[in-house]
Amino acid sequence: MKVTVLFFASLREQVGRPREELELPANVATVGALRDHLRARGGAWDSVFAPNKPVRAAVNQDMVQPAAAIKNGDEVAFFPPVTGG
Amino acid sequence: MKVTVLFFASLREQVGRPREELELPANVATVGALRDHLRARGGAWDSVFAPNKPVRAAVNQDMVQPAAAIKNGDEVAFFPPVTGG
């Protein structure tokens, strides 16, 4: 399954890219699993997605919890807690 | 003792005057007593100042309760509950 992954703000700076197109293995079917999958890349990825880091996620531009499912073609975004207003 | 008495809004219309200078007998020394004193004039005064009517009062431009004292030279105002804003 193929998804688009977006990164914003400090996450974007730390992983060094705003987006990537990603082919996922069959066992990566939730937002939480995708987070672990990215973390396994090591280095900055390991630090950004460490379990104690407050990372937020959205699927198709809707804020979701880690258990949320991912489908082929989804847009998945990771970002720090928001600070607008 | 001499006071200035002011009337506003529906009270002003009902008693037919915006103000009067009044020489008070010695036993009229509070706002409540002044209200009774005016009510004793009868007619519109009796109706406007009847005990069941929600009349508000101010002494020297400060909203007060009926027990508030009146001194010589005070400005005493009577008016209905306010409806601004």
Add this chain to the structure above:
Amino acid sequence: MKVAIQREDFDLGAETRAISKNPKIGAVASFVGLVRDVRMSLEHYPGMTESALRKIVDEAASRWQVMDCTVIHRYGDLEPNDQIVMVAVASAHRGDAFQACEFIMDYLKTQAPFWKKEHRAGGATWVEARASDDEAADRWK
């Protein structure tokens, strides 16, 4: 802290900008009250009106962090859709600004000597005070 009683209209944008110049201010909460369907005239008690509003503003500033504040209330003849009153409160944080602004409006409604008379086809009638306004003010006691 500006309090004005005037016949003229006001510009909420210009008034809020005027109290937003201090770089410690991060939040301005404001309120505008408007005439609804009916033509009306507003009577007030010159002298007492301003001092009553100043007391309300001072009370708000003693309860919350109020860095600046503007209250403008109109009197005289007003048409449907006209602005009647505005309150704007500037603070470092939005909680203080919102609370102080709502407090000032609730107290103004029960403490400031203004009276509305509505002019309808059938004649003119004085607006009756509403129990809900007393309840709104009592919340802050």
Add this chain to the structure above:
Amino acid sequence: MKVAIQREDFDLGAETRAISKNPKIGAVASFVGLVRDVRMSLEHYPGMTESALRKIVDEAASRWQVMDCTVIHRYGDLEPNDQIVMVAVASAHRGDAFQACEFIMDYLKTQAPFWKKEHRAGGATWVEARASDDEAADRWK
């Protein structure tokens, strides 16, 4: 109900007048958030930002009587004292207008995808989210 994400500044007075035309509207509560001492840039998530704000506005309109509403949030580079965000809510009565306006701000603070980066002499740092903002949003649950 207007939601706008823009680089340009806005005029609170013009925006509130634009949502006050309905003669059933008696109250407009509004809020402006301002940059305090520090230059900053605001990043957002184009597409999601607008839909997140629309959801917050719809939720407010389901809880209170919201007759009209405008939310404008800026992004890009901002200077101290610049306006960042405005929310204005028009209703028949002031209680609804105040509650809905404060609700929208509290939810916007925790749900709308904006991120502030402050530019100080020592370098640029991303602003950390505050627990007090989560608490403010949790009040409405």
